[in-house]
Amino acid sequence: MKSRRISLCAIAAFLIGTSGPLLAAEQIPDPAVQDKRSSNGAAALYLEHCSSCHGVARLGGQGPALLPESLGRLGKKVAEEVIAHGRAATQMPGFADRLSTEQITALAELVYTPLPSTPNWTMADIEASRIFNEGGAALPHKPVFSADPLNLFVVVESGDHHVTILDGDRFEPIHRFPSRYALHGGPKFSGDGRYVFFGSRDGWITKYDLYNLTTVAEARAGINLRNIALSSDGRYVAAANYLPHSLVILDAADLKPLKVIPTTDRAGKKSSRVSAVYDARPRGSFIVALKDIPELWEVSYRDDAKPIYRGLVHSYETGMIEGVAEPGKFGARRIALDQPLDDFFFDPDYRHLLGSGRDAGKAVVVHLDVGRPIATIDIPGLPHLGSGITWTWQGRPVMATPNLKEGSLSIIDMQDWSVIKRIETAGPGFFLRSHENTPYAWADVFFGPNKDVMHVIDKNTLEIVATLRPEPGKTFAHAEFTRDGRFVLVSLWEQDGAVIVYDAATFKEVKRLPMVKPSGKYNVFNKINLSDGTSH
Known part of the structure; x- marks a missing residue:
């Protein structure tokens, strides 16, 4: 692997365990x-x-x-x-x-003093940062371990910036390695489950080979990054940047930068941070929410993408009304909104998107085919739609979302966009998880005095049937299921924390694995198959 050495630092915040090039x-x-x-x-x-x-x-x-x-x-x-x-x-x-x-x-x-102006980060800067393992293509195409490669868990240990690869059958660690500083947002997996892509708050993207337990490539796509998305065909990585204000497209094979898209309004005058980017699998596109501009973007990555028309103008030469076209592939189709979105969630067929703003008290439903909002849903507080889940209830598709400001879960009918029920909880929550093979959903209470509890909710009766408190006073959060839905892994979110394994049917503790502030756990099979109970 190519690298350049620089001196060890002498001050200030956290340091990652791996070195990177001076930029x-x-x-x-x-x-x-x-x-x-x-x-x-x-x-x-x-x-x-x-x-x-x-x-x-x-x-x-x-x-x-x-x-x-x-x-x-x-x-x-x-x-x-x-x-x-x-x-x-x-x-x-x-x-x-x-x-x-x-x-x-x-x-x-x-x-903590802001920079005097928004810094730039160019294609040349990204390319200069890139580290690529030239021998990655020659690595074996089968795992170097005996565990089921589709039932692995990738566990992010934020307490000391490491990642543990966990066998989801035996619940034993296979490998542990240092990560970049403060991994942010969920990792993304290639369709075959071999590669996982991480994004760090500092803008670093890491491509890691789960079969061979080694890093394949790294590149710094920005200075402050929100999250990343991987295209459904496995060819492209999109990086959502807070600093600078841009969406970056990279080649997923080696993280070579392909395009930097400045996130500005139609007039090109006001720029915006990128709140989030997610892959819309059936549409062959990335959906992008902007934090400071009331627009939602759809960026196609299809080779046959048609030109995007950003408006109509009158031609005095021809007397015709003509469209102003942008390039098809990686062109941004703009959908106007009433306010910027902070987070969003797709319905199962990716025709509709539910989005929320920071202080909205409501969610907006955007019809992606027609390119406009079609409904609003009143939800007090701040729904955390990115952690929403779906299932079928009484023959109707429903979506459930936790709330970052209110002690409640909202159950939403995805046919008429009404709120079926508001389930009162012990406090605001961050994550909600389930699985198609279980009748239960697990909801944490991440904020407030009851951060040490986890509610188990019956998806049929919409009632809380159990409340777990394994370690009073310690944060208990982020459930994730095994590929068959038989077991649930939950984080004891502390420096001297653990991943606690539960029987998904009896809610009994099965095993406890000590870890350093395990913030998130991601099952390979559930992620690549878009399980109903996990975030996408």
Whole structure:
């Protein structure tokens, strides 16, 4: 594997366990770092201790980017602790023995200072970052282990930035390896289950060979990334960026960048962060939600995609009304909305999309074929539609969604878009999971004082039939089923956490595997077959 070595960093947040190339755009000093008006010396401290690893411009290198967008979940006080005392299981040392309390506070303030302008990240920057294993094509086309390759779980351990590959039959780890800093959004799997693609908050995309337990390719698609999607034909990866404001298309074979699409409005004047990108399998397209512009985009990846018409204009030369066309493949079809969307969910045939905004109190239904909203659904709080699931209830297709602000689950009729029932829970939840071979759905209570419980809901009666609390006071979240639906794996979401295996029929604990803050678990079979009970 090609790589270039750079010096170990000396300060600031978390460090990943793998090294990466120093990137061209990071050679340009950031005015926010070199602000001469600063009287606390933070700029000089940063350049002396941090820049060799986190980049002169704070855009990252061997260590993660030190920007408010990248560190939002960390918090300034925790950042100060990391600067002072280091971070376990990383290359981050502590500096309490050489920096004063005031200096540490000043550095924490500096890394939470926004950049003076939105940084750019070009095709050339992406290509310069790319690391490709030239020998990947010669690797064996069968697993190097005896476990069922379709019943593997990919477990993201966010506490120390590692990934564990878990045998879903024996519930034993097969392999554990360091990941990029703060993997963000669910991993995506190739159709045969051999490859998994990860996206990190720092914009790194990693292609990993599950058969041979090795990294095939990496590339940095942006500076701050929201999530990634893999096309249904396995040819393309789409990366949704917060920084810069862009959608990036890469070749899934080697992560070579193919196109950077600036996410701007029709006039090209206002730009937007990308809230989310997902693959719409039957449509042969990526669906893209923009966080700052009230538009939904459909970006086709089909070779035979017809030109996208973005409007009609009158031609004074011909007297005809003519369409203004954009290139078909990777062209953006724009759907106007009343407000930007933060998250969304497809119905089973991918004709409709349910979307929600940050403070909406409702969901909007968009008909993708006709290209416009057709209904709204009143849902108090903030539905987390990306974690929704579907099943058939009394002969009708229904969708259920947790709520990030309200202690409830909403059950929605997907024929008339009415709310069938609102199930009261012990608090706001983040994840909802089920499986076609079980009558139950598992819903966590991620936020608030009851974060240590998991509700089990009967999908027929729409009632809570059990509430589990394995470790009082500790966060208990994110259920995922085995490929046959017989067992459920749930995270004890703590530094000294675990993956707890339950019998899906009796709700009895079967096994407990110690792990470091296991944030998500993803079953290969369920993901590639679009199980009714898991996110897509």
